[in-house]
Amino acid sequence: MGTLAPLAEEPESEEEGLSANKRGSFRSWLKNLQLFHRKSNLKALLSVMACPLSPVSILPKQLRGVASSAEYIIQQFRATSGCGKLERNPVKSMFAAGRVEMTGKHGPSAAAASSSGQEGSFVMWQMSPAMWLINLKIAGLHVSAGSDGHVAWRRTPWLAAHTAKGGVRPLRRALQGLDPMAIVAIFSSAQHIGDKQIDEEDCFILRLEVDASKLSYQSDNTVEIIEHVMFGSFSERSGLLLHLEDTQLMRIQCPGAQSMFWKTTISSWMKDYEPTNGVMVARSGRSVVNLEQFGVSGDKTMSVSMIMEERWIIDDVDFNVPGLSADFFIPPEGIKRLS
Template sequence: MEKKQGFFSALKEEVVRGLSPSRSRSSSPARSGSPMAALLRRKKHHNHVAHPDALIARSGSMRPLGETLTPLMEGPDPDGGEIGDSKRVGSGLGQWMRGQLSRAPSVTSMSYKRSDLRLLLGVMGAPLAPVHVSSNDPLPHLSIKDTPIETSSAQYILQQYTAASGGQKLQNSIRNAYAMGKVRMVASEFETATKVMKNRNASRCSESGGFVLWQMNPDMWYVELAVGGSKVHAGCNGKLVWRHTPWLGAHTAKGPVRPLRRALQGLDPRTTASMFADARCIGEKKINGEDCFILKLCADPQTLKARSEGPAEIIRHVLFGYFSQKTGLLVHMEDSHLTRIQSNGGDAVYWETTINSFLDDYRPVEGIMIAHSGRSVVNLFRFGEMAMSHTKTKMEEAWTIEEVAFNVPGLSVDCFIPPADLRSGTICETCELPQDERGKGAIVLSAHRAKVAALEKTH
């Protein structure tokens, strides 16, 4: 009886053959032929016997996320059905991911407002960490002499976190990494000054999808996220960060090169420790009944200024990390940044975005502790102008990690080349805010100019 080719055996073959995005990048700006799509593209004659490769460390968690997803089985199915005696209920993991990254909008997504899905993907899709950090930067040497107690305590906590995550020596041996996961997003609540509207059918209205993440030293990463028929790409080649959304196209990001926040959610302990290297310990707090130390990291004024553009000014960006006193691992992370938008001749509008992430189900993958599930709650608060005109949007995301691999053979820098249609202009975080609110000042200004033009024409 012939066996189907394992997913990671196929993955290795595709990687060794070369994953250069130039092979698969199409003429469309959406870059539909992505590195991950190339990995999951299977030929029908690939049904020979394949042996698992022990060189690739992986982690498989086949638990479904929510009621809308069926159980998954190991290995992609090239024909959409099963082969021979290996027929089972469900579909292959690779086949499911390939469908998620290219499927048409579902009936559920059609019931969503396009702006709601855009807001979900814009804010929760691929946010960046507050400051620049390199995974190659060593942790500061633990010293208590002439060092404030808040700083030395933070360094000690990070030393414990590094040890609990697998140790610095093992983490330094990781040259590249790959992760695949499933996500479920929903806009659960909308609040104004006079009323609160809750999504009573959150489970039915939620959008399910998946993501793939590639990382490589130094400071290179690439992510694809497909939810509700829309796909977001983002990447970094070590020198610039770019992003592509269906509604904005491809742009470079403002400010210095920064890590992907999704990688800090239990997938990259070394970068996480480097991120909090300059943090301060500000106290303790219980998270889900577990005592935790709190580390606080603030973006410096130079970084905030570099990330600001035009009428949009990033006022502050703060990151809090909650490290368990029992296990030493990161169990909760809070990310908050405040933006002021000053329109011409109008009042300033403030946007405060707060992302709270809870990390669960830590399991070792070749000695590295990886969080295999978690959830995020995002609060998008808008205020300013009139005192009673504030709005608050609450969004939620849940994810599970299905596959993890380290030191994938053949992965090269060609996999992180920016798209060919990358525009020279830059884009800042405020471009992902709701268009009607962000552009209200511009609309008023254009209407005023139209009236002036009409009066001049009359005279």
């Protein structure tokens, strides 16, 4: 990835002008998205990869002792990632800036026709796992998302600011080796299901499944979240999180039409862990998304897939950012009315 003009390294609060025909929700746009229209590639890439959320919220749970193999794995991660330092000297905020490159391919294999790679950059601020803001710009398009601890929202050039279903959850990028405290909190209720090699390194595998009540809360009358499962692969040697994968299956039922299914699998590999103020941070990595759309259309069975890839490099990361306050995370005006 080449050198890019940096984004402004302070949270943006001004409203972007949006015409009435851009108002709506991500779900209404998703219902109309056709993966086989290649001009939709970049929109699909940004909608799925720019700012996905964790499947679950941060749980108010503290580990006490080593009562299971899963808790042992998390305790090992805490020790090697620097969580102890963060607990002794509480971190009030975090900042990260980096570069991304995104590509999309149509078809189920790596040999499928692909779109040209698009380069961009992002900045992220966080005061807690539930209070965050991210701005990402790529190919002249700007996607932003945030949470004030009470409501999460997102805004794209083709959709006005809208709330995220399912309540406040951490940003998935924070779990990609940036925020060890969030990783501990998210996986504190996971189960150890076995071992697996990731990039020729032996790893413990933790499985986290979203329960039915939370799936129902994230669903509505047209979109039903059927399943959402996350796996974390922690190195047996270093204790660090090397691989993160989550799969979501949902059913979309539009009035007068047959149900369609969407299956989204995001796999992320974290690389180049380096200490920053005593905390181990993954400085690079990549994510691969497999997006499948299938169902019955008329008298035909339809199945379309798209593979997306993002590579990222973290150029700057810091903790306890001077001057950052809760005021920077106030949602856009429209979101206030919705919340």
